[in-house]
Amino acid sequence: MGRLENKMALIIGGTSGIGEAVARAFADEGAKVAVAGRKETDGKRIVDEIEENDGKAIFIRIDTTKAEDLKKGFSKMIEEFGTIDILYNGAGIHDSYQNAVETDEEMYDKLMEVNVKGPFLAAREVLPVMLEKGKGTIINIGSQSTFVAGAGGSSYVTSKHAIEGFTKQLTYDFGSKGIKANLIAPGFITTPMVEGVNEERLKDIPAQRAGKPEEVASIAVFLASEESDYVQGASIKMDGGWTVGR
Ligand SMILES: NC(=O)c1ccc[n+]([C@@H]2O[C@H](COP(=O)([O-])OP(=O)(O)OC[C@H]3O[C@@H](n4cnc5c(N)ncnc54)[C@H](O)[C@@H]3O)[C@@H](O)[C@H]2O)c1
Numbered sequence: 001m002g003r004l005e006n007k008m009a010l011i012i013g014g015t016s017g018i019g020e021a022v023a024r025a026f027a028d029e030g031a032k033v034a035v036a037g038r039k040e041t042d043g044k045r046i047v048d049e050i051e052e053n054d055g056k057a058i059f060i061r062i063d064t065t066k067a068e069d070l071k072k073g074f075s076k077m078i079e080e081f082g083t084i085d086i087l088y089n090g091a092g093i094h095d096s097y098q099n100a101v102e103t104d105e106e107m108y109d110k111l112m113e114v115n116v117k118g119p120f121l122a123a124r125e126v127l128p129v130m131l132e133k134g135k136g137t138i139i140n141i142g143s144q145s146t147f148v149a150g151a152g153g154s155s156y157v158t159s160k161h162a163i164e165g166f167t168k169q170l171t172y173d174f175g176s177k178g179i180k181a182n183l184i185a186p187g188f189i190t191t192p193m194v195e196g197v198n199e200e201r202l203k204d205i206p207a208q209r210a211g212k213p214e215e216v217a218s219i220a221v222f223l224a225s226e227e228s229d230y231v232q233g234a235s236i237k238m239d240g241g242w243t244v245g246r
Pocket residue numbers: 012013014015016017018019036037038039062063064065090091092093094114141142143144185186187188189190191192193194
């Protein structure tokens with residue numbers, strides 16, 4: 001029996017990188033997964049592969065900058081799966097290390113829209129169902145940029161600090177009503193987002209390597225499972241030790 005047997009999970013940002021690994025890991029643990037994102041071809045490929053592996057998955061097209069997409073996408077999930085137990089808020093974009101002078105308003109707004117407002121809109125959509133059940137799990141994704149400067153630029157680092165605040169407030173408001181909200185704060189993980197990060201940067205990591213999406217996914221499984229029911233409002237660092245020297 002898997003650790004997420006009979007759980008229904010919405011994986012936003014599930015069509016690549018860490019989100020894809022989370023979708024696969026949740027399905028391996030017995031969850032039914034709605035893989036949500038903008039990239040239909042990738043999403044459908046992942047769903048097919050999960051199903052070939054005896055998992056249960058659907059693809060839902062969601063652009064998290066559109067509240068309407070979240071509403072429709074979530075309705076589709078409820079139609080197919082009947083309920084939701086786990087929201088994984090994994091969509092995100094980087095700002096290519098632009099400092100405050102280099103960052104134009106459009107870039108700043110986009111970063112906040114995807115990295116902060118999207119998770120808020122998604123949580124707002126699913127919370128009424130979770131609250132009615134008196135149980136639900138929300139996992140947000142921070143970064144080492146949640147704690148320190150230097151792994152992003154002005155808008156990325158601001159957004160990743162903000163998402164920690166949102167996670168805490170979710171716990172403050174809804175922890176006593178059965179909602180478990182936590183943040184995973186990965187360091188450098190080998191995904192499309194960090195392609196091109198040079199080897200010199202990786203030498204700064206005590207672990208002497210980048211992390212793997214599957215390593216983030218195993219923490220997500222723990223946070224989604226009942227094993228972590230006393231972990232609430234936490235920010236779990238997994239950065240190979242990078243932040244200890246900052
Ligand atoms: N890779 C790393 O080193 C690293 C480190 C710390 C945190 N993170 C965070 O992990 C999360 C996943 O990133 P990743 O590294 O897997 O990179 P990624 O680029 O593979 O994943 C980001 C996903 O978000 C999706 N996305 C972006 N904008 C969207 C939108 N408007 N609507 C729906 N989906 C959208 C992308 O399509 C993609 O699937 C991000 O929040 C990122 O900030 C990554």
